Amino acid sequence: MQPLLALALVILSFNLLPAQMLVRGRAKDATTEEGLAVATVQVVGTYAGTIANDDGAFTIELPQLPATLRVTYIGYGSEEVLLSKLPDDVLEVRLVPVPFVLEETIVTGEDPAVRIMREVIRRKQEWRPRIASYMVNAYSRRVLENDTSIVVIGEIASEIYWDREKGFREVIKSKRATANNEDAGFDFGSTEDFINLYDDEIEIVENMAIGPTHPEALRHYHFELVGQRSMDDKKVFDITFKPKSKLQTAFVGKLAVLDEEFGMLEVGLVPVENITASIPIPIFEEFDISYQQQFRPFEGVWLPVDFRYEIGIKIGMIGLHFPLIKIKALSRLTNYQVETGPAGKSEIAQEKIGEGTLDSEQLEESQGREEREMESDGKAALETDHPGGLEIELNAGVEREETPGGGTDGGEGEERKDEQTQASVSVEVKVFENQNRVQVDSVAVREDSLFLRLENRIPLAERERKAYETIDSTMSMKEAFKPTGFLTRFMREEKKGIGMNDTKEGKEGEKESSGNSQVAKKKGLGRRLKPDFKPELWFDRVDAAHLGMRAEKWLPRRFFISASGGYKTGLERWAYGLGLKRTWDGKGSRWLEVSYHTGSRTRYRSDSYERIYTSPLSLLGFTDYFDYYWNESLRVEGEFPLKRIGARVRLGAGDERHSSLKKSTGFSLRGDGDQRGNPAVAEGRLRSLTAKVEFGGRYRPFGVTANRGLSVELEHGADWLGGDFSFTRYRLALDWHAPTFFRRRLAPNGLDLRLVAGGATGELPLQRFGVLDVALGPFTPFGGFRSVRGRPYEGEEHVALFWEHNFKTVPFEILGLWGLVRRGFGLVMHGGSGRTWISAQRRDV
Template sequence: MDCKKINANLLLTMAILAALWPVPTVHAQPWLVRGTVTDASTGQPLPAATVQLAGTYSGTIANDEGEYSLKVQQLPATLTVSYIGYVSQERVLTAPAERIDFALTPVPFLLDPIVVTAETSAEGIMRQVIRRKQEWRPSLASYQAQAYARRVLENEEGIVSIGELASEIYWERERGLREVVKSRRVTQNLDAQEAYISAFAGFANFYDDDIPFIGHTLIGPTHPDALKHYHFDLIGQRYLDDKVVFDISVEPKNKLQAAFVGRVSVLDEDFALLEVELAPSRASMTSAVPLPLIEHMDFAYQQQFRGFAGGVRLPVDYRASMAVKISMVGLHFPAIKYDVVTRLSDYQVNVDMPDSLYASEEVLQVDSLAVAQDSSFARLADKVPLSAREQAAYATIDSTMQFENAFQPTGFLARLLVKEQADETEERTEQATEKTGVRVEPSRWGSVNLKPALRYDRVGGAHLGLEGSRGLGGGLETGAATGYNVGLKRWSYRGRVGWQRTAGKVALEYGRGPVPRIPSDSYFPLLNSGQFLLGLDDYFDYYWNERLRARLHLALPSQVGLAVGFNHEEHSSLQETTSFSLLNRDWRPRSNPAIEEGRLRSVEAGFEWGEPYQPFGITANRRVAVGVEHSSAGLGSDFSFTRLRLALDGHFKTFLKRRVTPNALDVRLVAGYSIGDVPVQRFGSLEASMGFFSPFGAFRTVRGHPYEGEHYAALYWEHNFKTTPFELLGLWDWAMRGAGLVVHGASGRTWIDAERRAKLGYDPRYEGSFRHEVGVSLMLYHLLRLDFTRRLDRPGWGVGVSLVRFDFGGNVTVRM
């Protein structure tokens, strides 16, 4: 054999193996690098310093103690640490290292005065930031990132709970956000099986045009119209390596504008946001916290941004803190502090999103298998390190440390909360019992909802009763009520059965007993009972009604409801039976008028759009309701008439529309018209104040009982300026305490034919002309109103109390 040939083949084989053999200098096994980032001159930690793997989108931020941890995939690798006002540092890693500390050298502040030109003024700089954003934002079609979020809840004594989350974030311009939870860890007093909180819950990207804040949005500092709303001022310059960073203060131009205050940092030449430190303005807080219990509340936000391909700027973190003090006379809670830190890393920009994520409308999705496999929360090795306090909290907080104990109220009203807390504890105990598999079957009547039915008036006297309802399954529901009228010495009964489906419901009801002659949209019998017991006028008149009613309700799209019904009623008059009051023993109430007795059979139809009417003006009403009732001899009725009813309610935002509760105008129009001989028990009415209670939708300069007539029409309006007048006067403490101003008015009248009025047999509340009034209300503690009203058509004043309005939504229902 030729030795030279053998040697040549051997050398060729060795060369091929050498070429295929892994390079020994590359470390393929990922490992964790930990360390601190500090100021080289003082040794102080640099919170939120960014640590980046050069050439990648993988990085992290330091915690408040300057500690960081970052996973390195392979060698060689370069770590870059940066912090505004300091010289960035780089460390090249050629071998695994478990700890690398960075001490950054401060860059001296510029001592020369800042030369301001049109381009270097704060407004000019922000104009460039907005222009650059409008250039790169359209190119951002999608991104994917790894998210880590930590939420820490504290009271005055220390940490109460901690929750951590690791998830994958997917965002696409057309289809929106999706989040997949991969790992979760909580302190032992939190139930890990309860609903997950998104890493993006409450998250805000301060590069967006509109920034979410407590249920609404505030205009962001890079909004296209930001220069119209904000005053920007150049307050300093710093360096990031050899580039200038402009520090610019942010304040709303209008002190009543719900907006942000604070500072933004802009990188020169790139004209890009590097960092924001912002808080809601005082005007934002006064409108965002319309609750009498909130004594003090603070929010603060911090965020950093980094550049990506194509000039895209995306957030790498989000840090938010909230401090709130809940207190009122007789009730004080410990101060609450809530901190959130979110880190975003490993961005992939403008990549295709998995279609499977968008098969469901659910934004937050949980990878249950991944969560179960990572019970120790080890999947995300390079999370933002826990502080020493947070590590101690994980070690010491156990399942016995419940929230009701951590935030136990004090004060004489605190005792009222004891029962509610005991009920919640009992419920948790029952849930824990269910998890162990031990179940106690409910009693046969366990689903019956029972409650007392109590009232007091001049006709029935004391009504002592009980009412209840029970679901039978399949949409069937029954209800019944009974009670004894002490003054009349007669029993009242009511029974109802209904069948509820998505498209509507059918209901059949039978009842007998005393009922108000003219029903009210604003008041209920129990409220009237208090007025009558105090020796004030009984708001209602009454008659005996034995009735059978059938109803069909249809719920249509777009909050539209239709209803039809049939009434069979037997009417008879009643007389007053009692005059007892607590404060005036010699007082005699007005007589209860006789009605037109007989059998009334009628058919009804109704249309309603919008939410159901909410009385007292507590919430905004947006609705249209139309109803018609017809009775004739052809139906076997002793009465022949047709009556029409109309109610329009509107709520219109007027000023400061970006606030949670902006200034608003509320209007209510009610009208009714009848044809034929409508009996007095079917008259229409215009509401009056009930004693000193003067809610919206009632005339505030008349008290006792309502106006009535065959026809009626009235317009009620009020404009709620909220806390704005006190803010304009600089009385911010008053504004935060809920002091505000409302201007209101009303006009209306009823009509009764003169010949008909002469035959009524009683003197109704009636005026033959329009009544006009206007007034002003002082809001107190976001809860109560003092109403001062002047009558315009003749001399007269009214002073009353009502409730402050809250703008909450509702579901559509149909009432007849």
């Protein structure tokens, strides 16, 4: 019974896909018999076509017979082959080289390439805006290699949709990979890394580089005519280009332009050194990338017919080196359906996506179910079958009756064509309604279990074919890219091939689980309730050593509980605290917290430093940055967003008891230091109300990203609250970042500004003074006086403006010191001005 079922499934899988008429051939040089790499092959009278592999081999599907194939290659005469039946063997197509006789040229001050590119750019500005949308069939292959062999191969067949306003969408119809793909996680979409090299600006590694056909390309590139070839009866101009400035975010390469049409036939380019060398990852020893692409005209517009790139990455540092990581990718685009004209809804009326329409009810139900499941866990994400994509299911909305010749029944052809048109328009609308750029047609992928859609692919190279035969699921990424160096001994390795149940512990655990399920359930509950522990360790002249621990745990219904405790060896006292927090959304933007804490606190708040940063310096005998006091506090605080104005509001109330502390130690690892005494504070009970409004991001002194934000704080303590202090304290902090030079780069030069100001009315206690930070050790973050060390400036009122311009690696690029550029060295100019005020009455005290 099972063999019959398997046979039925095989027969069914053949019937689910249209009959294929595949032609396998090879494009050759008629003189040398060598294969013509990446030769283009087109079915005359259609938009169906393909490209050859590096050996000249190609595979193409014919829509019908008879059919005429046209093979073209720059520098050769095109060859047309009429096929009335499918060839029995590989079709050999020999192209004859066309010698080109150079015409007389008049030498002027301007290279002829400039005139040619000026016309290419002008014509592009005429036809490019006419493209409203298009659909195209894509075949893509990705090959991952190390420095000795192929590690994994992946292939997909997909349909790509592009709309002028909505961008790309892709629906994967079939996919195939080597047996170790699950371990490699080598799922991809053609559009995830696709680049149209005809674009004005080309994104590469988050840099926006100027393309060779950019409207301002003649200002930024040197173009040089280096040769001419023929393609049939037309000239082809070979032009090299390179940026006029070595600091420009641009490319170096070569392109070919078809005379009379002035369209770019092909282009090959690599990014300039400042793009790859200035990637902010110092462990990249090497980073090489190159792109190639061919173009052909479709209904008066030039569109890509392929896309190829190679990436080589070498990662390493002292004591740790990884093998070369090489990615080779190619994509073929064929069967364009182009919609030209003014911007608007595309109405491509061709058969797409499994000859059917999206089942919108199933899709909406699936999405709703997933959203509800995620919401219950406090997450705001969808599980996907593909990175960045959503698995979708398609139903056959249009049935076709196949004739023996593979066509539709002529009696109802027009009616069925109308049905297909309506179905395909509906499909396209549904594809763009889904916000995921890459989607998987899971039904089509399952139906194509024999990879029939992938038969019409760019033929595999011999080493790729062998890789499919020899690579199995045991070839892991860890083994393929196993590092070398003395640091590898400290890296944890997971043992493969030994199951848990094969070990003594595993067998005992299995026996215990089967013998006492209730105990196992209790252990599972215990694991779920087990908190996360974090050490709290610091050293200063008052606490001496603080030896503590903090425990945190998320509870059901978005409750968060925390507890801390520690012993202070200098004070010989315990400190402890407890907090309970409740959030109302998965992002943590709405919350309410009640907390109690008793222990030593820093007398003033620093925007740049915490105890974890100052403790090592104190331990080494450097000046202790902070002063301290004892604080027993009970606090209620909450935060909520104001979405209309893009703000976060935090309100709070506190009841605190303050008392002074004395210096307890002068110990340092270098010997007894001369640490200053710890000043007394105004003792008593402080009850206050606080409010804080924030716009933009929160200030992060050691953050990688730029700071942009505004923060306004207010604290009010009054007699009517039952406290011993009556004052109002206010503070403002404004951070801004503006890119200045080389804005096309991933990390452009930038100017950072930080303005801080604060003041008070009433009798402000010493432990509420504001401060301006100064330098602490060799690495001082932006936002402090880097030329001043020791103690911060403090006062009842304060104001300061800090500025910093980061030139990044540009100065070293100008000097040609690429070794420093690759290691991330940059040049920063910094300045700051500020002042604090203390009342005369307070100074006299």
